[in-house]
Amino acid sequence: MSELGIVTERAESAAVILTGHATAATPTVVPRQFAAGSPLDAALTTLEHRLVAVDRTLANHLTAAAIELRTAAEEADRADR
Amino acid sequence: MITPERLAEDAGVLLATERAVIATATRITERALPLAGVAEDSRGWWRGPRSDRFRATATAVLTPVPSVGRAVTDATLVLARTRRLATDLATRLAEIRRMDGAQRALLARARRTTALGRARPDDEHRIVGSIRALDREWAEIEARWSQCAAQAADTIARIAASIPVDPTPARFTTFPGGLLVDPVAAAIWRPNPAAIAQWWAQLTGSSRDAMIRTVPAIVGNLDGVPFADRDEANRRTMQQVLDGAEPGSPTWGSMQQFTDRGDVHLIDPLRRFVVFDPGGDGLVAEVFGDPGRADHVAVLVPGMGSTLANFGDLSRRAARLHQTSGCRAAVIAWTGYDTPQQLAFTPHVLQAASDRQAATGGAALRWFADGIRTQSTGSLTLIGHSYGSLTVAKAMQHGADADRVVFTGSPGVGTDDVTDFPDGPTEYFATEIKGDIVADLEWFGPDPTDPDFGATVFDSGDGDGHDPFVRHGEYYDDGIAIENLAAIVTGASPTPGRNDLIEYVTEPIEDIQDAASRVADQVRASDIPVVDDTLIDGAILVTQRSVETAGQVGEIIIEQVGHFAQDVVEWRFGW
Numbered sequence: 140m141s142e143l144g145i146v147t148e149r150a151e152s153a154a155v156i157l158t159g160h161a162t163a164a165t166p167t168v169v170p171r172q173f174a175a176g177s178p179l180d181a182a183l184t185t186l187e188h189r190l191v192a193v194d195r196t197l198a199n200h201l202t203a204a205a206i207e208l209r210t211a212a213e214e215a216d217r218a219d220r
Numbered sequence: 221m222i223t224p225e226r227l228a229e230d231a232g233v234l235l236a237t238e239r240a241v242i243a244t245a246t247r248i249t250e251r252a253l254p255l256a257g258v259a260e261d262s263r264g265w266w267r268g269p270r271s272d273r274f275r276a277t278a279t280a281v282l283t284p285v286p287s288v289g290r291a292v293t294d295a296t297l298v299l300a301r302t303r304r305l306a307t308d309l310a311t312r313l314a315e316i317r318r319m320d321g322a323q324r325a326l327l328a329r330a331r332r333t334t335a336l337g338r339a340r341p342d343d344e345h346r347i348v349g350s351i352r353a354l355d356r357e358w359a360e361i362e363a364r365w366s367q368c369a370a371q372a373a374d375t376i377a378r379i380a381a382s383i384p385v386d387p388t389p390a391r392f393t394t395f396p397g398g399l400l401v402d403p404v405a406a407a408i409w410r411p412n413p414a415a416i417a418q419w420w421a422q423l424t425g426s427s428r429d430a431m432i433r434t435v436p437a438i439v440g441n442l443d444g445v446p447f448a449d450r451d452e453a454n455r456r457t458m459q460q461v462l463d464g465a466e467p468g469s470p471t472w473g474s475m476q477q478f479t480d481r482g483d484v485h486l487i488d489p490l491r492r493f494v495v496f497d498p499g500g501d502g503l504v505a506e507v508f509g510d511p512g513r514a515d516h517v518a519v520l521v522p523g524m525g526s527t528l529a530n531f532g533d534l535s536r537r538a539a540r541l542h543q544t545s546g547c548r549a550a551v552i553a554w555t556g557y558d559t560p561q562q563l564a565f566t567p568h569v570l571q572a573a574s575d576r577q578a579a580t581g582g583a584a585l586r587w588f589a590d591g592i593r594t595q596s597t598g599s600l601t602l603i604g605h606s607y608g609s610l611t612v613a614k615a616m617q618h619g620a621d622a623d624r625v626v627f628t629g630s631p632g633v634g635t636d637d638v639t640d641f642p643d644g645p646t647e648y649f650a651t652e653i654k655g656d657i658v659a660d661l662e663w664f665g666p667d668p669t670d671p672d673f674g675a676t677v678f679d680s681g682d683g684d685g686h687d688p689f690v691r692h693g694e695y696y697d698d699g700i701a702i703e704n705l706a707a708i709v710t711g712a713s714p715t716p717g718r719n720d721l722i723e724y725v726t727e728p729i730e731d732i733q734d735a736a737s738r739v740a741d742q743v744r745a746s747d748i749p750v751v752d753d754t755l756i757d758g759a760i761l762v763t764q765r766s767v768e769t770a771g772q773v774g775e776i777i778i779e780q781v782g783h784f785a786q787d788v789v790e791w792r793f794g795w
Contacts, residue, residue, distance in 0.1 A: 166243040178373035
């Protein structure tokens with residue numbers, strides 16, 4: 140297999156892997172109302188929302204990376220032919 | 221007041237939170253590791269400046285992940301400690317409650333025996349002392365829990381603040397291949413369609429194609445992306461749904477009805493879809509004509525019970541309006557929101573509807589309208605039918621930029637009159653087919669065809685159906701209603717509405733009632749000290765009587781002359 144053929148194959152399979160992980164759902168945030176009052180509630184909500192934001196941003200990056208790899212695979216394929 | 225049960229509940233919630241935090245952290249790791257692996261692995265088979273940029277971006281993306289891991293470890297430790305304390309304290313509170321009950325029983329018995337002279341008063345004092353000690357411990361536990369929870373909150377807040385979050389939560393992410401719209405941001409924050417249009421235009425053709433192929437469900441519904449590209453993306457999504465649907469499943473059935481063909485694996489190539497989401501009851505929008513070239517664009521917004529499966533009805537209405545306008549207006553059938561579902565078309569079921577879905581739909585419609593503006597210089601008319609009129613009104617309140625708004629067969633639009641809408645040059649029209657029962661319900665505010673509402677009322681004829689609910693669905697049948705809609709959409713004047721005779725009679729009476737009510741309100745609100753209370757009471761009484769009398773007069777007139785007089789006028793003047 141040519142060098143470009145290898146790029147096509149590996150980039151395409153990497154794109155598939157990343158797309159799979161990018162589309163996995165983010166876990167849901169726990170609804171709550173503590174007897175101890177709102178400070179604990181607010182802090183935990185902030186914690187969870189921040190983690191969700193990190194996860195969503197990462198999912199976004201994975202999708203973008205998958206697109207980039209797929210584009211690279213297509214370009215290598217065209218150049219190979 | 222703290223209780224063992226409530227504290228045990230808190231411990232349960234803390235455990236659930238602990239698990240949720242760990243689940244999210246696990247998902248973050250599950251995403252980060254493959255990206256790190258691919259970036260590292262790619263060194264062996266992908267070279268050149270583009271691959272270097274790819275790896276550099278991946279490294280930058282992954283840099284904050286370890287600190288997230290540390291934060292999660294710290295947070296779960298605090299959560300576990302707090303949860304264990306809550307469990308211990310709940311157990312102790314339960315013991316205190318049990319001991320307190322026993323002591324109080326002893327006290328009652330001691331008091332009885334003391335009264336009979338069989339026990340010493342010292343026993344009673346000792347028991348009271350025990351009860352007080354238990355009460356004190358209860359209060360101390362409450363204070364201790366409150367303090368520990370506050371400390372935990374403080375620590376968790378600091379840990380949360382240490383988690384690095386992109387301050388602009390990812391509307392766009394830059395990667396070498398271009399920009400990507402974050403799916404969540406697209407769904408929740410609805411990025412500015414003008415910015416989306418600009419971004420899409422600067423992408424290379426291959427990037428656009430890659431996005432359509434990779435994330436068709438996002439591109440197909442992204443306001444600001446040109447309709448032709450949205451159609452291509454939605455076609456891909458539809459094909460994926462059709463290929464993946466199990467025969468006989470709800471999705472399969474819904475798609476079969478939607479495609480309106482015997483073979484569900486065929487989508488008419490001539491149709492163009494600019495919204496498609498098969499989830500739930502389904503969202504879909506179809507275009508007739510070319511908004512990019514047409515002088516006028518109209519959006520039909522349907523009411524309750526509109527789904528992907530029955531979209532054919534709305535689609536046919538839009539096609540008919542497009543044809544009636546002489547194809548001068550591009551018309552979009554838009555079921556782009558989750559409409560309230562009706563089990564049966566009865567007043568009872570309709571009355572159960574709230575304006576919640578209209579509010580959500582109105583926000584979506586506002587962005588959709590902005591998306592139209594990015595590719596059309598023509599005039600824009602939003603036409604709401606039934607509950608959809610409320611959705612259109614909400615869109616206007618969300619800031620939709622429409623030249624004209626039309627309410628047809630409306631049960632109210634959530635406002636008293638047109639002055640409640642944002643200032644601007646928008647023209648408002650309203651109509652109802654005579655005998656359309658839904659149009660007189662006023663469930664969401666005054667009837668917009670009421671002269672006091674301030675919309676231009678136009679004629680929609682008498683309707684053909686004997687059933688008043690059938691009449692409610694006749695606005696888009698061939699006839700004066702759709703001709704007037706076509707006139708409005710293309711900037712012409714519709715035929716003026718014909719007020720019922722009853723309205724000629726009742727309108728002045730309503731004015732008297734309104735005026736009397738205003739006087740009564742002013743008198744009630746008056747706090748001028750020199751006015752004697754009896755004068756105020758008298759004034760209120762007089763105005764109340766005026767209101768009642770006006771109402772009674774109105775009822776008598778309506779009853780006496782109502783339909784008979786209307787028939788006479790129809791015969792005499794040919795109205």
